[in-house]
Amino acid sequence: MTITFTGQYHEIFQLFKRTQVTLLSYQFTGKSLPTRTLQDDLNDFLALVPVDKVLEIALDYLANDQEVQDAVVYLQSPEFQKILTTVEDLQEFKDVSTFIFIFLNPQSDRENVCSVSTGG
Numbered sequence: 001m002t003i004t005f006t007g008q009y010h011e012i013f014q015l016f017k018r019t020q021v022t023l024l025s026y027q028f029t030g031k032s033l034p035t036r037t038l039q040d041d042l043n044d045f046l047a048l049v050p051v052d053k054v055l056e057i058a059l060d061y062l063a064n065d066q067e068v069q070d071a072v073v074y075l076q077s078p079e080f081q082k083i084l085t086t087v088e089d090l091q092e093f094k095d096v097s098t099f100i101f102i103f104l105n106p107q108s109d110r111e112n113v114c115s116v117s118t119g120g
Contacts (some may be wrong), residue, residue, distance in 0.1 A: 011048055038104065
């Protein structure tokens with residue numbers, strides 16, 4: 001049985017095959033793997049996303065779907081802004097935000113970001 005991938009699935013499959021071949025070649029040659037960042041991986045993933053089509057669909061829903069329009073109105077309302085401000089003021093939110101910032105920016109000056117409590 002032969003499976004044929006087309007379109008984006010073909011691109012994903014090809015990327016997977018290249019990754020397998022690369023990993024095997026480094027394993028057998030004893031070379032260390034190249035360093036890739038999270039941004040490199042995100043860029044590879046986003047290259048597979050048809051951004052124009054996603055934007056077209058989103059704009060269509062925004063223009064024609066009453067529930068989507070209602071959700072946007074709510075997200076812009078003072079009521080939602082108050083909820084958002086309340087959550088952003090929570091120490092737990094600040095701690096998680098700091099953790100994510102440090103994780104995504106390992107070269108950052110950790111001392112000047114803000115303190116993260118360990119809850120102990």
